[in-house]
Amino acid sequence: MSVKITDFETWEYAHDDAPGGSHGGTLDPVTVMYSQNQDGSYNHNFMNVPCPFDGCGSVSTWPVGGGADAVLGQQLFVTKTQSDGCPCGQIAAGRSDGVPESHVRLNCNRMDGPGRWQLDDQPAVQAQAMERAAPEQQAKPVQFQTVYQETDGLIVGLEPAGGVGNDLKVAVFHDQEEYDNLMRYDPAYVSADKRHIVGTPQ
Numbered sequence: 001m002s003v004k005i006t007d008f009e010t011w012e013y014a015h016d017d018a019p020g021g022s023h024g025g026t027l028d029p030v031t032v033m034y035s036q037n038q039d040g041s042y043n044h045n046f047m048n049v050p051c052p053f054d055g056c057g058s059v060s061t062w063p064v065g066g067g068a069d070a071v072l073g074q075q076l077f078v079t080k081t082q083s084d085g086c087p088c089g090q091i092a093a094g095r096s097d098g099v100p101e102s103h104v105r106l107n108c109n110r111m112d113g114p115g116r117w118q119l120d121d122q123p124a125v126q127a128q129a130m131e132r133a134a135p136e137q138q139a140k141p142v143q144f145q146t147v148y149q150e151t152d153g154l155i156v157g158l159e160p161a162g163g164v165g166n167d168l169k170v171a172v173f174h175d176q177e178e179y180d181n182l183m184r185y186d187p188a189y190v191s192a193d194k195r196h197i198v199g200t201p202q
């Protein structure tokens with residue numbers, strides 16, 4: 001986690017724990033790539049950030065949950081997904097509406113659970129710690145929005161912070177069980193009656 005992007009406009013980076021002392025500068029975002037699986041396909045849950053400093057050669061792999069720095073790590077995925085799209089094929093490149101972020105947020109929650117997302121104040125579902133809170137606080141209802149493809153119901157995002165375009169729709173759920181289904185099934189789909197989240201297209 002040591003090579004981190006600190007400015008996503010200029011792609012300034014810092015490599016604080018480099019052997020021989022910290023260094024930094026700017027890097028070319030084209031060199032930042034999703035990690036590859038054994039079969040050569042790209043994995044949308046991990047991203048490699050190579051340090052461009054002369055002679056360094058370090059590569060940091062960031063998880064979509066954000067790893068050692070949740071804000072910078074999650075922003076890295078959002079920025080790359082906006083510009084490059086997602087290698088899973090669900091998000092097209094160059095999308096500037098709320099969809100790329102909602103996709104990263106869904107992947108983040110699947111990896112690290114509720115409460116991990118740091119780019120928005122409102123968690124989709126309260127973290128498990130709330131179970132130990134006073135009863136009146138537990139009463140806060142579960143509510144979350146999913147972004148899905150109208151064609152087959154495939155859910156591509158969670159809690160969009162902006163518009164979702166004409167190709168996608170938003171479905172709202174109020175049930176912890178449906179949230180659990182969204183985490184359990186990957187891919188997950190909105191059911192034909194739009195009331196449930198299921199593991200196979202209907």
Ligand SMILES: [Zn+2]
Pocket residue numbers: 003015018023051052053056057058
């Ligand atoms: Zn370095």
Ligand SMILES: [Zn+2]
Pocket residue numbers: 044086087088089090091103
């Ligand atoms: Zn993806």
